[in-house]
Amino acid sequence: MSFTVAIVGRPNVGKSTLFNRLVGRKLALVDDTPGVTRDRRPGEARIAGLKFHVIDTAGLEESGPDTLEGRMRAQTEAAIAEADLALFLVDAKAGLTPADETLAGILRRHGKPVVLVANKAEARGAEAGLYDAWRLGLGEPCPISAEHGEGMLDLRDAIVATIGEEAAFASEEAEAKTDVDVADAADGEAEPVYDESKPLRVAIVGRPNAGKSTLINRFLGEDRLLTGPEAGITRDSISVEWTWRGRRIKMFDTAGLRRKARVQEKLEKLSVADALRAIRFAEVVVVVLDAAIPYEKQDLQIADLVIREGRAPVIAFNKWDMVEDRQETLTELHEETERLLPQVRGIRAVPISGQTGEGLDKLMKAVTDVHRLWNTRISTARLNRWLETMQVQHPPPAVSGRRIRLKYMTQIKARPPGFIISCSRPEALPTSYTRYLVNGLRQDFKLPGIPLRISYRKGDNPFAPKKKRR
Structure with missing residues (x-):
């Protein structure tokens, strides 16, 4: 991408709608309520062959620096300073x-x-607001409709004319050459089982006011995300990229997840849906808990959601700097973790402080370790030797006087590891025996703390066609 564009304007002029139009997807939350966007959200825009970085920003409001609106304004000014060009949106319908x-x-x-x-500009009576925009002294206004996609080619021409053709198209040849080089280098090479060069996608989730945005700001070393004592500041799921020990990390900050019965407003429902999409897109999900009040019902529901989605979970006990008796508290927390989350025995649980930065290296080490396990593949020969041993130690039960036989096992997928077993009577096999096999997989193949999936398939009966003919 050759340059960066920041979309700025007062609240409710359509900045997020234009952002979604430029990136071609509904990434930013859009609602009639003013002030929906709070953090600055980056994206990759394209208009008729012109590619550039675009940043969606919060609406400008006059307020003190210590208020939420004041901190939102600081985020907008940071986006302007970062950008090469600003798209200043005004509402032609409402006027200046x-x-x-x-x-x-x-x-x-x-x-x-x-x-x-x-x-x-498509609204009736918008011509007066369009002419009124000349009073700002920023040149000729470009009329568009972000909602309906009108005027996008005129906007493209205005961007190219303002920043210059050389800057607008500077990196296209370099990007094309890079794509060719990568294709040539990849030709004929087998894809490795675990590739550390690929970006690692991590989502940070938890209840409101657990310290998720503060944690990401500490990782980045800057106030990239809006934080404060107010609960529920984050609305959009914002992605940030950085490098940890040479590994590229793409981290998603998400809105706090409250109990479903308490989520009534439309805007909060949109925020929760955005957070759930971030969980599904991520590979590792860090569930942030308040160390002073851990494992409330909502915390367990969030962790269970992550496990059911098949993501690799890591528990982070935040605000550890406020805990007094650390050793005793940590022992109790680990015992609670094993007792309350038996479906992922051995889950990583790390005490951290997003405010001071304590324990962040241990947290990222746990994230990379669990991601490696999440990508594990086991050979079919090893699995079948193991399955035979497990049946000798604890044979499957006999149901209605007939013994269930487990014939063959293979791994059908990774991320998370999924296995299929050929079974004589899969419908009769009790759930307790599946738990026995899952726990054995964890222990014997060193797969703690990640979801494991086992499904069963009934083998074909070679005598079935003969019986049918009779």
Whole structure:
């Protein structure tokens, strides 16, 4: 990508709608309520062959620096400083407001190139607002409709004219050459079982006010995400990228997950749905618990959701700097973990402090270790030798006087490891025997703390066609 564009404007002018239009997907939450977006969200935009980075920002509001709105404004100004060009959105339907003029002054102070965009230009009576936008002194406004996709080619031309063709298309040849080199290098090589060069996708989940955004800011070493004492600040699932010991990490901050009965507002439902999508997209999910009040019912439901989705879970006991008797507390927490999460015995549980940075290296070590296990593959020969041994130690039960036979076992997938067993009567095999096999897999093949899947398939009866003919 050749340059970065920040979308700025006052609340409810359609910044997130335009962001979704540019990236071609509904990544940002959109609602009629002003102030939905709080953090700055990056994305990869494309308009008729023009590619660039785009940043969605919070709406500008006049407020003190210690308030939530003031911290949101600081995030917007950080996005402007990071960008090469700003798309300044105004509402052509509503006309100019004092907030628009204030933001125009901020953009002038930053000295960045600006494209003035008059959104909602398809509305009746929008011509007056379009002409009124000339008063800002930022050049000719570009009329568009982010909701309906009108005026996108005019917006592309305005961006190219403002930043210059050389800057707009500078990296296309380099990207094309890189793609060819990568294709040539990959030709004829077998894909490794575990590739540490690939980015590791990690989602941070938990109840509201557990310290998820503070934890990610500590990893990055900057105030990238909006934080504060208020519960439920994060709404969008924001992805950030960084490097840990040479390994590329793509980490997702998510909205706090409350009990389903308490989620009533439409906006919170959208935030929860966005968090669930982040969990499904991630490979490892860090469940952040408050060390002072761990393992409430909602914490266990979140952990169970992660396990049912087949993600690799890691428990993080946050706010560890506030715990006094650490050794006794840690022992109790580990005992509770083993007792309350028996479906993933041996799950990693690490005490950390997002505020001070304590324990973050141990947490990332646990994340990479569990990701390696999550990608494990076991040969069919080893599995069948193991299955024979397990049946000798504890044979399957006899149901209705007939012994159940487990004939053959193989691994059909990884991420998480999934196995299939050819069985004479799969419908009669009790769940307790499946738990016996899963626990044996964990212990004998060193697979603690990750979900394991075992399914059964009934073998074909070679005498069935003869019986049918008779």
